[in-house]
Amino acid sequence: MARAATTTDVFNAIAEPRRREIIAVLVDGREHAVGEVVSTLRLPQPTVSKHLSVLRKVGIVTVSKRGQLRMYRLNPKELKPVHDWVKTYERFWTHQIDKVKERAEQKMMQRIVRENQSTEREE
Amino acid sequence: MARAATTTDVFNAIAEPRRREIIAVLVDGREHAVGEVVSTLRLPQPTVSKHLSVLRKVGIVTVSKRGQLRMYRLNPKELKPVHDWVKTYERFWTHQIDKVKERAEQKMMQRIVRENQSTEREE
DNA sequence: TTGACGTATTCCTATATAGGGATATTATTT
DNA sequence: AAATAATATCCCTATATAGGAATACGTCAA
Helix, strand or coil, X not given: CXXXXXXXXXXXXXXXXXXXXXXXXXXXXXXXEHHHHHHHHCCCHHXXXXXXXXXXXXXXXXXXXXXXXXXXXXXXXXXXXXXXXXXXXXXXXXXXXXXXXHHHHHHHHHHHHHHHHHHHHHC | CCCCCCCCCHHHXXXXXXXXXXXXXXXXXXXXXXHHHHHXXXXXXHHHHHHHHHHHHCCCEXXXXXXXXXXXXXXXXXXXXXXXXXXXXXXXXXXXXXXXXXXXXXXXXXXXXXXXXXXXXXX
């Protein structure tokens, strides 16, 4: 079997860096014409249109016609599944600082223990 | 150009649902043999080995030999880039409730405005 | 109507899967 | 050494890109 289509779900859609760049351009929540994205990212227009098509198919963006313009708007709640998934693993690096602290405290304790042992020996 | 390799970065690696399942099996942070993953997910052994290979190449898992076993361990901090990226868009659904309230208030205001306009016309 | 503009679509090619099946590799046991 | 066990790798096929180039499509303006 081949790799799942990019339009299968959000995870596949956002794997492409250019699509994440396009999402970043739309982050202000307002409508943007294709041409705006093209000039902002300096990519060929067909490239942008194709990527926007993928994002639209998975629901990350919505389109509306304004004259001859196609206005794209970010639909950020479609990114929530990704957030929910990765949130499960957040604690691993969030508690990293605590672990560093913990190790520092352990070393401190060991030093104190050594000093006490020395003192005991001296007595 | 073809699609970027699954081993290009974490975003491409986690696009495959089976790989996310494997990550979930390893979430306890302990070492797991390939056979454990195979029996847990009931997937063919070569399939699991191939997916683990992809995860290893992008650093999401680490391997160590224990006799004839290969022990895989999750390296969750490699998922942080995904978390950091999607965190940018978190506010959009976190403040969703506030937005609903906001829209309700706007409608209320508009109703009041309309009522005042009617009153003005009547005067 | 004709032309210009903004955008989508089609055609092309090189590349990379994911899974199935078979087999190679490495370690262990008898 | 031979058999067994755990895992990785190889070969195969169907499928799906992403990007470039050309073109079709829909809308606006003169």
